[in-house]
Amino acid sequence: MADIKREIERKYEVEVDADADAEGGPEGLSGLPDLTRVPGVAAVVDKGVAELDAVYYDTADQRLAAASLTLRRRTGGDDAGWHLKLPVSDGVRDEIRAPLSDTVPRSLTGLVRSRVRDADLVPVVRLLSARDVRHLVDASGGLLAEVSVDRVRAERLSGGDGTARWTEIEVELADDGDPAFLDKVEKKLRKAGVRRSGSASKLARALSETGRRPRKEAVVAAAPVTAGDHVLAYVRAQRDAIVELDPAVRRDVHDAVHSMRVATRRLRSTFRSYGNVLDRAVTDPIRDELKWLAGELGVDRDQEVLTERLTAALGALPRPLLAGPVRGRLRTWAHARRSGSRRRLVAVLDGGRYLDLLVSLDALLATPPLRRAAADTTERTIAKAVRKDVDKLSGLVGQAVALPPGEGRDLAIHEARKKTKRTRYAAELAAPLLGKAAKGLVGDMKSLQGLLGEHQDSVMARLALRDLATQAHAAGENAFTYGVLYGREERNAAEVEAALPEAWGAIKAAP
Secondary structure (H helix, E strand, O other): OOEEEEEEEEEEEOOEOOOOOOOOOHHHEOOOOOHHHOOOOOEEEEEEEEEEEEEEEEOOOOHHHHOOOEEEEEEOOOOOEEEEEEEEEOOEEEEEEEOOOOOOOHHHHHHHHHHHOOOOOEEEEEEEEEEEEEEEEOOOOOEEEEEEEEEEEEEEOOOOOOEEEEEEEEEEEOOOOOOHHHHHHHHHHHHOOOOEOOOOOHHHHHHHHHOOOOOOOOOOOOOOOOHHHHHHHHHHHHHHHHHHHHHHHHOOOOOHHHHHHHHHHHHHHHHHHOOOOEOHHHHHHHHHHHHHHHHHHOOOHHHHHHHHHHHHHHHHOOHHHOOOOHHHHHHHHHHHHOOOHHHHHHHHHHOHHHHHHHHHHHHHHHOOOEOHHHHOOOOHHHHHHHHHHHHHHHHHHHHHHHOOOOHHHHHHHHHHHHHHHHHHHHHHHHHHHHOHHHHHHHHHHHHHHHHHHHHHHHHHHHHHHHHHHHHHHHOOOOOHHHHHHHHHHHHHHHHHHHHHHHHHHHHHOOO
């Protein structure tokens, strides 16, 4: 079973004495400064030298390295096993660990599948390191950081046949430590003439010095010129978001499923809104697959949101209004409607249909199906698409407000909500080109989306409360509380409906 460690570290260059034994340990290194003078450090504890042997795996074209991911099998030290490192931010990575085995564990191959696809993982580099470890501890003996002086020998296993040697200092923050402490250590190292490493990782340096560097995906120009440039830049960003979020979704990281679902919605909206730029004969089939993926991502998310809403509503009721085992009934109802989503979702991400979708997105970006309007270098094409969406939304909001309260109005408001999202994403894409006006529209659409979303949540909550009341009645329980909650949700919806004309009027009056 894999476990996870948040790794916050910095690497530094080290000069080696010219007369140092090339095959020896760290004796020939220029010494570390006195780190007991770092504020907060009471002692530097020598933990000895560990001999580490790590083999790094990647595809033949180094897709993991290109995305700053590292996958290795390491022996020696106190954490022998398989390690997958996923970048979080500068100097911060999540290290996913799995027990030592002869082949890459399935728990790790799934986490890199959106990058690797159907390619084989092969050994690319072997690193042999003599690691001289010191612990920086506080007055109570608590660990602040681990400082290691690593003497490294790199050997290329595929994609080249070179070797390289270097020495570096690595400072890793203790678990739950204050990242500001690393600044204090660095200040001391810099005073001693030690500088940050130019490589983000040992693997990056090894690849650079022993053979071909990882292939970096070509990206669009920093400043898009044509309408097609703007649309493709937005599409690429959403494709990248799906690929990058894949490991987080599999790990059940907070908000990862929602974020991936939003990326699919943005893509679908873009293909529809900018059909004058990208040929819909090509994008419509991809839209269908994105809709499928969004549905799979939402299987349990919608249920989770609904359960949270009903639980909060129950918590807000005065005790005299709680009749019968309502909390237990809600828990039973929620559990029965759960679909084991995480296991199901991982199976979806492991399936051929999902990988085919990623391949389709790659192909679209590699050979975009551009229409004539894509060559437009003015604002006209992009602005026209946004105005078209705003006009359609205006009609939907007007129709919804004109309908009498009931199921018809609920459905019309739901359609307006979906169109609001699409208009928001169209304006979001246009913002780099259209500037302040588009950014203002994004904010307006976000506010309207929140209002309409509250209405839809109320609709879904009332359906659930009717279901709960029916179950409670059939079990001989008092259904009074469900009626109270239903009435409150009905009032919430009425308040949203009453606010809609003014909210939309403010948007229509905006520049």
